[in-house]
Amino acid sequence: MMLRNLGQSGLRVSVVGLGCNNFGGRIDLDATRKVVDKALDLGITLFDTADIYGDRGGSESALGQVLGNRRKDIVLATKFAGEMDDAGSLKGASRRYVMAAVEASLRRLKTDWIDLYQLHFPDPKTPIGETLRALDDLVHQGKVRYMGCSNLSAWQVVDAQWTARDLGLESFVSCQDEYSLVARGPERELIPALEKFGLGLLPYFPLASGLLSGKYERNRQPPEGTRFAQTPRLADRYSTEENWAIVDRLKEFCAGRGHSLLELAFSWLASRPVVGSVIAGATKPEQVEQNVRAAEWALTPDDLAEIDRLSGVGSE
Ligand code: NAP
Numbered sequence: 329m330m331l332r333n334l335g336q337s338g339l340r341v342s343v344v345g346l347g348c349n350n351f352g353g354r355i356d357l358d359a360t361r362k363v364v365d366k367a368l369d370l371g372i373t374l375f376d377t378a379d380i381y382g383d384r385g386g387s388e389s390a391l392g393q394v395l396g397n398r399r400k401d402i403v404l405a406t407k408f409a410g411e412m413d414d415a416g417s418l419k420g421a422s423r424r425y426v427m428a429a430v431e432a433s434l435r436r437l438k439t440d441w442i443d444l445y446q447l448h449f450p451d452p453k454t455p456i457g458e459t460l461r462a463l464d465d466l467v468h469q470g471k472v473r474y475m476g477c478s479n480l481s482a483w484q485v486v487d488a489q490w491t492a493r494d495l496g497l498e499s500f501v502s503c504q505d506e507y508s509l510v511a512r513g514p515e516r517e518l519i520p521a522l523e524k525f526g527l528g529l530l531p532y533f534p535l536a537s538g539l540l541s542g543k544y545e546r547n548r549q550p551p552e553g554t555r556f557a558q559t560p561r562l563a564d565r566y567s568t569e570e571n572w573a574i575v576d577r578l579k580e581f582c583a584g585r586g587h588s589l590l591e592l593a594f595s596w597l598a599s600r601p602v603v604g605s606v607i608a609g610a611t612k613p614e615q616v617e618q619n620v621r622a623a624e625w626a627l628t629p630d631d632l633a634e635i636d637r638l639s640g641v642g643s644e
Contacts (some may be wrong), residue, residue, distance in 0.1 A: 329373075331343070332605065333528070335526050336501070339473070339501065341373060343606065344619055345374030345608075346607065346608075347609035347610075348391055349377070349387060352381065352390040357390055364395065368398060370616060373401070374604075374607065375395075376406075376607045379408055379410065379412060379429060388406060391404075404443045406446070407446040407447070409449050421450075421459040422453075423462040426459065430472065440471070441470060444476050447463075447477040449479045456487060461495065474502075476502035476530075477500045486525065503527055503529055503530070504532055506531070509540055509592070509635070510539065510540065519602050530605055535608050537565075538556060542589035546572045550563060577639075578639070591621075595627055596632075
């Protein structure tokens with residue numbers, strides 16, 4: 329498994345990571361153990377979860393139970409700021425909340441430290457300097473090794489980097505945002521900002537919730553037990569005419585070169601210099617196996633230009 333630095337930080341992560349949002353909810357502890365064991369066997373080192381995943385706390389708790397002593401061998405990433413109660417009081421990025429949220433995550437994960445602690449969403453009610461100062465304290469206390477963010481706009485990332493510099497604080501080393509062959513929005517503003525400031529990108533929904541795995545067919549019921557079958561909201565979001573047209577064109581491109589759409593989805597993301605690790609989620613160990621292998625296709629500059637054309641990028 330190839331390792332990469334996350335942005336300009338010294339944090340080394342496996343180029344294929346594991347998204348853990350299926351744990352503690354969509355799959356049970358036994359299935360989680362199988363997925364995690366397979367990921368570790370294949371050299372995956374980055375495990376990405378969040379406090380809210382798995383019905384609030386379920387994913388972190390499952391990971392804590394399953395990892396055991398192997399926790400020290402991996403890069404454990406989690407997030408805070410999402411709503412942890414119905415009343416809406418346990419959320420956000422204030423100093424008061426961050427300090428409580430980190431303790432709760434450490435407890436559930438059964439660890440003394442978090443390798444990458446990420447602001448899950450921007451908190452418009454808290455000045456970014458307050459959040460950065462709280463995270464900086466956690467780094468100095470040794471509870472957090474690196475800080476990251478997620479779902480911030482390009483200007484919010486730049487503002488956070490300048491604020492950290494101004495105040496002499498630790499700064500974000502990564503952003504986590506939706507990015508895939510059917511979601512290329514970050515290329516306009518976010519990615520240029522990340523490149524300028526030396527942050528790494530962790531693309532989420534790299535398979536567009538499974539659309540880019542190639543297992544779904546246009547105008548056909550999704551196979552039983554799959555995410556599209558179980559979460560119609562996500563099926564509706566990704567099963568658009570525009571996306572199917574891109575999928576059809578890319579499938580043809582892959583077939584002509586003896587590869588699969590899954591391989592393209594991983595290898596294309598891995599070919600982007602800004603990407604640190606492709607954190608696809610999985611519900612079965614076989615998927616992890618396929619995903620690790622899928623990142624091995626070395627795309628040429630001509631391939632990349634053709635993929636841009638087929639995904640309708642650069643034509644406006
Ligand atoms: P994804 O990677 O686009 O899709 C994962 C789903 O695709 C799996 O649950 C599985 O679905 C299917 N799949 C995976 N490998 C497959 C294979 N080889 N063959 C066939 N199907 C395969 O989306 P995601 O898991 O939701 O996102 C990845 C990670 O990003 C998450 O786990 C989470 O850590 C992170 N994330 C972050 C945010 C954020 O706001 N920061 C938001 C969303 C996600 P089945 O259930 O059908 O088996």
